[in-house]
Amino acid sequence: MGEIPTQQPARRARVESIDAFRGFTIFSMIFVIMVAGYKNLPLTFPHFGSAPVSTFKHASEDNHPAEWAFYEGVTTSTIYRQARVLSRHGNRYDVVVLRDDGTTASEHAGMAVRHARPLKPGEPAIAVGRDGDLRFIGVGNGCTFTDLVAPFFVFIVGLCIPLSRARRGGEWWWHVGVRTVMLILAGVIYISLILKLSYWWGILQAIGVSFFMGAACMFLGVWGRWAAVLLLSAFHGFMTWHFPWWTSLGDPSRPFFTIANLQGDMLRPLTVHCTPWGSISYGVITIMGTLLGDAVATREPGRIIRQSLIVGVFFTALGYVLHLYQAPMNKDIVSPSYALFTGGLGALCFLVFYLIIDVWKIRGWDYVFREFGANALLAYFLQPIVRIFFVALGLFPFFTGHSGWTGMAWGLVWTMILWAATLWCNRRNIYWKL
Secondary structure: OOOOOOOOOOOOOOOHHHHHHHHHHHHHHHHHHHHOOOEOOOOEEOOOOOOOEEOOOOHHHOOOHHHHHHHHOOOOOOOEEEEEEEEEEOOEEEEEEEOOOOOEEEEEEEEOEEOOOOOOOOOEEEEEEEOOEEEEEEOOEOOOOHHHHHHHHHHHHHHHHHHHHHHHHHHHHHHHHHHHHHHHHHHHHHHHHHHOOOOOOOHHHHHHHHHHHHHHHHHOOHHHHHHHHHHHHHHHHHHHHHOHHHOOOOOOOOOEOEOOEOOOEOOHHHHOOOOOHHHHHHHHHHHHHHHHHHHHHHOOHHHHHHHHHHHHHHHHHHHHHHHHHOOOOEOOOOOHHHHHHHHHHHHHHHHHHHHHHHHOOOOOOOHHHHHHHOOHHHHHHHHHHHHHHHHHHOOHHHHOOOEHHHHHHHHHHHHHHHHHHHHHHHHOOOOOOO
C-alpha cells in the first residue's frame, strides 16, 4: 500500500478589499492635492462646524472670504466675517471683527471662541452671524472629505499589522524598527523634493510613528489596546489645551529653515503636518486599526463584520460627542475628537469595501483602486517626480488656474496620469515597499 497523503492546511484567502481601500485612499489623496489650489470647487458648505469650504479642501482652509462669498451666493441665511483675537481671559476672549479692507468694524469683549486649543492674541478667528447675534469660531475646525485621507491611511497601517506580524514571525520586530526609520527618512526626502532640503516632519513621518505605536501595542491584549486608545486620546487632549508647544512650534511669520535658507525659523520644519509628538494622535488611529486587524487575520466574515461595526460605530460616535461638547475636530492639531471620529469612519468605510468585494464578490469596479493600493508608496512619491517632469516639458501650466467642475475634471486627469505611471511600474514588477 502507498503512503497516505498528509493533508496540507488550506491557504487562507487574500482579503482583496484591503488593497482596494488603500488604493481608494491614495486615489483620493492625489486628487485632492491637485485640486487644492483651484477655486470655487463643488460641495462648498460648512463641514462639522467649519466656515464654508469645499469638501475637496481641508477644513483648515476655511478662512478664505472668497469661499464664504461663493457659499453665500447660494444661501444668505448666515454671514461669515474675518476676526482676530485681541486678548484671552481664561476661557473668554476679546475679539475684533474686521472689514474687508482689514480695518476694525467692531470689538467684542468676553466672547467664547469655539476651537480645539486655546488661541493666542493676534490669531485669526471667524465671526458667524449678523451684528447683534454673533458667535465666534477658530480657523480649521471641522472635517471635510479631504481631512479623511491621512486618518484612513494610518488606519489601514494598523489594519495590516496583525497580518504582517503573523507572516513575518521572528523577523517582525526587526521589520518594525527598520520600517519606522525608513518611513521617517522617506518623509524627509519627499518634502525636500517640494520645499528644499531640511529636517521636515510631515505625514510619512507621522505614519512612521503611528506604525511603531500600533506595533508596540500588540504586546497588549485587546482590552489593553482599547484602554490605550482612550488614555492616549485623553493625554493628547490635556497636552493640547495646557501646553502651546505641544501643537505648534516656531514663528509662522518667518520662512522655514532649509539648507538654501539658513536664516529661516529652525523650528518650523517640525510642524509641516503636525508636531512630532502630536503624531501620537495618528498612532491612536493605528491602534484602532489593529483592533479590526485581529478580526481580519481570522478571515471569518462574521467576525470581521461584527468587529468593523463595533469599532466603527463606537469611535465615530465618541469622536462626534467630543466634537460637540468638549473640543471640536481639527486636523492641524490632530485633536482627539478628530482622531476618534475619522478612525471610526475608517472602520466603517473598510466594511463597505469588504462587503462588496470579499463577501458579495462584486469585483472589477475596483480595478483602478487595486493598482494604486498594490504600490501605494511608489504612487505617493510619483506626485513630485511627475510634477517636476511635466514642468520641464512645459505641460504643467495646463493643470493650473482652474475652478469649479472644470478644476475637478483636470484633477481627475492628473490623477489618472499618475495611475497610468503606477500601472506601468506594477506591470514591470517595480514596487516600493518599506
